Amino acid sequence: MTAQSADVPAPALCHIVTPIGMLGYGVDVKQVDAALEKFTATGEPTALILDSGSTDSGPQKLALGGMTVPRGAYVRDLQKLVASARKFNVPLLLSSAGGSGTNYNTREIVKIIDEVAHKNPTGKFKVVALYADIDKEFARERLHAGVVTPCSSAPPLTEADIDQSVVIVAQMGPEPILDTLIANPDAQAFVIGRAYDASQFCAFAEYCYQKLNLGEQLDKYTRRGTFTHVGEILECGGLCAEPKGGGVIATIRLDGSFEITPMAPNATCTPVSVAAHTLYENTRPDTLFGPGGHIDLSNSQYELLDDKRTVRVRGSRYVYTKETKGIYQIKLEAAKLAGYRAMYLGAHKDPVLIGQMEKFLATVKGYVKMEHADVTEPWELEWHIIGKGDNGNVPQEVALIGEALAPTQELATSIVAKAKVATIHAPYRGLKATSGNFAHGIGGLYTVPLGPCAEFCIYHLVELKEGEERGGIDAPLFRFETVEVGEEPTGTNGTEEAASAEEPAPEVDDEKKKKIAAMKKQARVLNADPLTSLSDDPTLGELATVIRSKNSGPYEITFDVMFDRESIYQAVKNSDILNTEAVARLFGIPMEHVIYSGFFDQARAYKVTTARLRNGKRVPAGGYMEDDVHGSQMYLPLLRQKLPEGLKNEVQKILDRTIIVQ
Known part of the structure; x- marks a missing residue:
């Protein structure tokens, strides 16, 4: 997998x-321009392509409007990207506009492009908006048709879900984007509604291929597999690099291979880091599903090139569901309003109270119920308890956040107001501090109204x-429209003048440069200290270089365990400590909630995906009582997994042999 490639x-x-994994997160325009200058000089087709959407942060954008980042962040990024696209005359493709990819957000991004085009005039140019909103009647008709x-782990769709949804978007495949590119070869920018993460990358590559008339x-199967695979990697920017972050560039070749290189000069890609990226946020690493089928990566190969920072990938194949099942499917996404929320927060420090928190909070809830006995509408009140732990020891301090959900903001706020009174003053067995039970006053607020609560439906x-x-312009689902933006420049040097219109970066003195260089060096070696021996009571966390958890859509959590040494990876794999039954036992969940469990040799990794659970029930991300919408802090049971004696001895032998060789 790591062999050097001597082939031409x-x-x-x-x-x-791809300058960054999410539009609005910041762009290094010098790196972007350097990459564009290099590629456009070859005369080969080149594009700036970014993703802008995700359901990771919950259902709020779909139900409540708004965008992933503040509008000003989009303005700053698009000022740079539009100038670069104009300067080098390359198309700019942005997908899942504004985060949710609704028609409203798509139009808003077009407006921003128009604004920056007028601020830094380089002449008028064409922008295409491709929409993804779906009519509720379409969803209702298909529901009745039984299709x-x-x-994932979502419940069956009901008519009530459709009725209560605020807006429905469809996650488009590459086909409508390809059609839009073909119909608008003169466009400078394409603002695309909700799309599968890899669709815009796949569409551009297929567009370039079709222009060559190569049949x-x-x-x-190789084309769609390759083009989709490269998109799956690029859409997250430099997350496939070490250290992660920033941008990434790709060259797709006519033999079905592609190359990935990080844009940051201090970063590198390795075969393992690129292969491992297919685990990220996906249910399984070898089969990645999308509109119209899936890519099969079971035979994918990754090789490090001579520059020691570029990885060539080949062996990706696509499976079309039109051929295997006779159908083409897309994903619909929507959210509804579930009510209104409010909260209060503070801390308990009395060890006597902390030792009986559950009983104390039951008293608080009883008081709130009594005070709202006349309320007929349903409401809920629960608590996030932070710091109590599960090891039997009483901590010095426990943070408490009370959260209420009710049909109106007034009622939700009233519930937490009464709950806070009781939290401060309710009696409990062993009470000594009669002046109050609760440290509060953070931010100067007594209670915090949170506004509408959204929920995926x-x-x-x-x-x-x-x-x-x-x-197409009149397509049944995915239609596009074109607009002309910008104005003629007032100066004589046009694009060059606009491209340099951005304020110059502040000078960085030598001392700061040294500190920045040291930070970059530290980032490269983070967690890189070699393992030489095991502790007396070793855990899986000592062996793995990466143990992480992440949401895989709103209804699943996926876990990855990766190893830097082949010998240790094989020892863990052969020990059978990681399997469906073991993970279910480790997390205390029924085995039917484990959706996938398996090893991925290309990345020296184990992956397991489970349903997203709260209090034993399957729930979507976000919404009432959410405390880890990304799911990024759910990996601790794997980190703390104790090693059985046999595996412990085997690993120690491996480490001893390594020391002798060194």
């Missing part, structure tokens, strides 16, 4: 520059009729 590379089909199925010289696959997956 196949001709390039196209190049893609809607839950995606099936590269078969459709549609996360389902729907079968399309022939041709509905396509795009």
